[in-house]
Amino acid sequence: MNFNENEQPKSVYIHIPFCRRRCFYCDFPIFVIGDRQQGENSSTIQKYIETLIQEIEMTPGGGQPLETVFFGGGTPSLLSVHQLNQIMEILDRRFGISASPEISIEMDPGTFDLEKLYGYVQGGINRVSLGIQAFQDELLSMCGRSHSSKDIFTAIDLLYQVGVSDFSIDLISGLPHQTLDQWQNSLETAVMLTPSHISSYDLIIEPGTAFHRYYKPGVPPFPDDQSTADMYRLAVQILTDAGYQHYEVSNYAFPGHQCRHNRVYWENLPYYGFGMGATSYVQGQRFTRPRKIAEYYQWVEQSIAAGGKIDCPKTLESERLLETIMLGLRLTDGINCATLVERFGDNVLQRIWPSLHQYHRQGWVEILTSEGIPIPLSPESPLPPSSRIRLTDPEGFLFSNTILATLFQQLE
Numbered sequence: 001m002n003f004n005e006n007e008q009p010k011s012v013y014i015h016i017p018f019c020r021r022r023c024f025y026c027d028f029p030i031f032v033i034g035d036r037q038q039g040e041n042s043s044t045i046q047k048y049i050e051t052l053i054q055e056i057e058m059t060p061g062g063g064q065p066l067e068t069v070f071f072g073g074g075t076p077s078l079l080s081v082h083q084l085n086q087i088m089e090i091l092d093r094r095f096g097i098s099a100s101p102e103i104s105i106e107m108d109p110g111t112f113d114l115e116k117l118y119g120y121v122q123g124g125i126n127r128v129s130l131g132i133q134a135f136q137d138e139l140l141s142m143c144g145r146s147h148s149s150k151d152i153f154t155a156i157d158l159l160y161q162v163g164v165s166d167f168s169i170d171l172i173s174g175l176p177h178q179t180l181d182q183w184q185n186s187l188e189t190a191v192m193l194t195p196s197h198i199s200s201y202d203l204i205i206e207p208g209t210a211f212h213r214y215y216k217p218g219v220p221p222f223p224d225d226q227s228t229a230d231m232y233r234l235a236v237q238i239l240t241d242a243g244y245q246h247y248e249v250s251n252y253a254f255p256g257h258q259c260r261h262n263r264v265y266w267e268n269l270p271y272y273g274f275g276m277g278a279t280s281y282v283q284g285q286r287f288t289r290p291r292k293i294a295e296y297y298q299w300v301e302q303s304i305a306a307g308g309k310i311d312c313p314k315t316l317e318s319e320r321l322l323e324t325i326m327l328g329l330r331l332t333d334g335i336n337c338a339t340l341v342e343r344f345g346d347n348v349l350q351r352i353w354p355s356l357h358q359y360h361r362q363g364w365v366e367i368l369t370s371e372g373i374p375i376p377l378s379p380e381s382p383l384p385p386s387s388r389i390r391l392t393d394p395e396g397f398l399f400s401n402t403i404l405a406t407l408f409q410q411l412e
Contacts, residue, residue, distance in 0.1 A: 007063070007270060008062070008063025008064060008270070008282075009063065009269075009270040009271045009272050009280075009281075009282060010063070010064050010065070010066055010067045010068070010098075010264075011066065011067060011068040011069070011070075011261055011264045011269075011270075011271040011272070012066055012068070012069050012070070012091060012095070012271065012272040012273070012274065013070050013072060013261075013271060013272065013273045013274070013278055013279075013280075014052070014069065014070065014071045014072070014076075014087060014274050014275055014278070015029070015072055015073060015074065015273070015274065015275030015276055015277055015278040016048075016071055016072070016073040016074045016075070016076040016078070016079060016275065017029055017030045017031045017048070017073060017074040017275065017276045017277065017293065018030070018031055018032075018033050018037075018038075018042075018044070018045055018048075018073065018074050018075060018078050019031070019032055019033070019073070019074055019075050019078075020032070020033065020034060020035050020075065020078075020111075020146045021034075021035075021144060021146055022144065022210075023143050023144045023145055024142075024143055024144040024209060024210035024211050024214075025143060025172070025203060025204075025205070025206070025209055025210075025211050026206075026209060027206035027207070027208055027209050028073070028074065028277070029276050029277025029291035029292070030073065030074050031044070031048075031074075031276075031293050033045070033078070035146070037078075038078040038079075038080070038111070039078070039079060039080030039082075039083060040080055040082065040083070042078075045078065045079065045083070046083075047297075048275075048276075048293065049079075049083050049086060049087070051296070051297055051300050052087065052274060052275050053086060053087065053090050054300055054304060055274050055275070055300050055303070056087075056090050056091065056094055056274055057090060057094065058303060058304055058307075058308035059094065059272065059274075059308065060308070061094045061095045061096070063095065064096075064098075065095060065096035065097055065098040066091060066095050066096065066097050066098060066101060067098045067101055067102070067260070068101060068102045068103070068104070068260050068261035068264065069088075069091060069097070069101060069102075069103045069104070069124075069261070070103075070104045070105075070261040070262075071084070071087075071104065071105040071106060072106050073106055074106075075106070075107075075108050075111055075131075076105050076106050076107065077105065077106070077107035077108060077111040077112045077116070078111055080116075081116060081119030081120060081122075081123060084105075084119075084120060084123050084125075085119075085123045088103075088123055088124050095272075097124070101124075101126075102126065102127055102259075102260040102261060103124045103125050103126050103127065104125070104126075104127040104128070104129055104259070104261060105120065105125050105127075105128055105129070106128075106129045106131060107128055107129070107130055107131070107155070108130075108131045108146070108147060109130065109131075109132065109147040109148075109151035109152045109154065109155035110146065110147040110148075110151040110154075110155070112155070112158070113158070114158055114161060114162065117158050117159070117162050117164070118162050121162055121163070121164060125164075126164075126166060127164075127166045127167065127168070127259075128159060128164050128166075128167040128168070129167070129168045129170065129197075129199070130152075130155060130156070130159075130167055130168065130169050130170065130195075131170050132152050132169050132170055132171060132190075133145060133170060133171060133172045133175075134171065134172065134175065134178075134182070134186055135149050135152065135185065135186045135189045135190075136149065136182055136185070136186070137149050138177075139175050139177070139178055139182065142175065142176050142177060143172075143175060144210065156193055156195075165196060166196050166197075166257060167195050167196060167197070168195055168196070168197035168198065168199055168259070169190050169193065169195045169197070169198050169199070170199045170201065171186055171187070171190060171198065171199065171200050171201070172201050172202075172203050173200065173201070173202050173203065173228060173231040173232065173235065174202050174203035174222065174223055174227075174228040174231065175203055175222075176211070176215065176221040176222055177221045178223060179223075180227065180230060180231060180234065183231045183234065183235075184234060184238070187200075187234065187235055187238045187239065188238065191238065191239065191242040196253060196254050196257035197251070197252065197253045197254070197257050197258075197259060198239060198244060198251075198252045198253075199250055199251050199252075200232075200235045200239070200250055200251075200252065201250050202228055202231070202232060202250070203222075203228075205217045205222075229398055232394055232397070232398060233394050233398075235252075236393060236394045239252045240252070245258075245332075246332055246393055247331065247332050247333070248262070248266060248330050248331050248332065249330045249391075249397045249400065250330075263331075265327060266327045266328065266330050266331050267327070267328065267331075268281075268320070268323050268324040268327050268328070269281075270282055270283070273287075273288075273289070275289065275296075276289060276290065276291065276292070276293055276296040277289055277290070277291040277296075281315075284314045284315050284320075285310075285312050285313070285314055285315065286312070286315050287310055287312040317344065318411065318412070320343075320344075321340075321343075321344050321348065321411065322407075322408055322411060322412075324340070324343065324344075325340075325352065325404075325407060326404055326408075329389070329390070329391050329400065329403075329404070330400075331390070332390060332393055333388070333390065334366075334368070334388045334389050334390025334391070335388060335389045335390070336388055337349055337383055337384065337385050337386065337387045337388060337389065338385050338386060340352075341385050349382065349383040349385065350382065350383075351410070351411060352383075352407060352410070352411070353379075353382070353383050354379070354410060355406045355407040355409075355410040355411075356389065356403070356407065357377070357378075357379040358406075359396070359399075359402075359403050359406075360377065363392060363395065363396075364391060364392055364395055364396040364399050364403060365389065365390070365391060365392070365396060365403065366389075366390050366391075366392055366396075367383065367384075367387050367388070367389060368387060368388045368389075368390065369384075369386070369387060369388075370386055370387075370388070372388075375387060391403065
């Protein structure tokens with residue numbers, strides 16, 4: 001791998017912030033518009049699309065064509081076909097799109113019909129991430145979701161009608177009042193629907209959310225830590241038994257269907273980000289746009305007036321190393337030691353091994369040959385540059401925060 005942080009990105013994230021309502025666990029940068037507004041029927045959405053296009057237009061192009069595009073949110077499926085096509089056209093005009101791209105969109109059940117879905121596919125969408133979260137109506141209501149279990153099956157039927165076989169299902173464990181039996185039912189139902197990809201997230205109680213105001217983590221009605229760990233282990237067992245590859249801490253895919261766009265993040269490679277609250281990582285600079293819509297509009301106006309120049313500091317090498325390790329250890333492939341040496345110098349393996357060897361001894365960290373064979377190493381043994389470092393599945397992933405905290409303390 002020849003890594004060059006100054007290489008122009010080949011991936012782009014587009015943030016569409018609009019939602020019918022805010023879910024009780026959500027701390028994303030969103031803008032609530034209610035149940036009646038969508039597409040060109042909403043002047044709020046239309047103004048945002050116009051501003052978003054202005055931001056894209058002021059960004060220099062000229063690099064390699066885009067290989068992945070990801071529409072996230074929010075609820076991007078509140079866009080009309082025409083609005084989506086407007087964005088795709090400016091991306092193609094500004095950067096170019098490769099001959100075989102992955103173009104993904106997050107969609108919520110109940111926000112699209114057959115005509116809209118067909119229009120999306122005609123406009124280039126070839127991968128859908130369906131925000132389901134749970135199959136039990138009582139849990140959906142508990143989360144503040146706007147769809148029902150019936151909407152879920154209708155949405156998946158529409159995907160199959162249009163021929164979108166490459167779709168992902170999002171599920172959340174650790175919800176209030178959620179039992180292990182309910183979680184097992186959700187996993188088995190998801191498997192029955194045969195999506196090419198399943199994302200299984202453990203609920204995180206974020207400050208400022210409704211759940212944070214109402215409850216305390218690990219205290220009823222939330223499951224305790226042991227129960228959520230059991231849910232994680234159950235997901236690994238059921239999904240891998242069904243033929244899904246566990247390729248990232250929260251993600252499973254049939255062979256050939258890993259999310260190419262998200263791997264760009266996990267491998268800490270450059271990418272464009274556009275829209276309210278979106279983060280970009282370009283030429284060693286990481287920059288996050290304002291999280292509120294009025295401030296985002298003001299920022300775009302000021303950036304246009306300044307000729308598109310964005311002032312942000314270059315990411316320090318120590319920060320890049322921490323980010324690369326933190327993100328890379330999310331992957332079951334782990335981190336290629338040769339890549340670390342190439343990006344951060346010959347002594348990088350000596351710097352990180354003292355923090356990892358204790359967890360290697362506990363069985364939470366593995367050091368593997370290029371053929372995937374575990375290497376027994378003592379604390380005094382150097383890490384071979386040809387090896388890979390990965391967390392064990394599931395125990396290493398379950399204790400990843402502990403491992404990373406020790407590593408960060410060592411490197412800071």
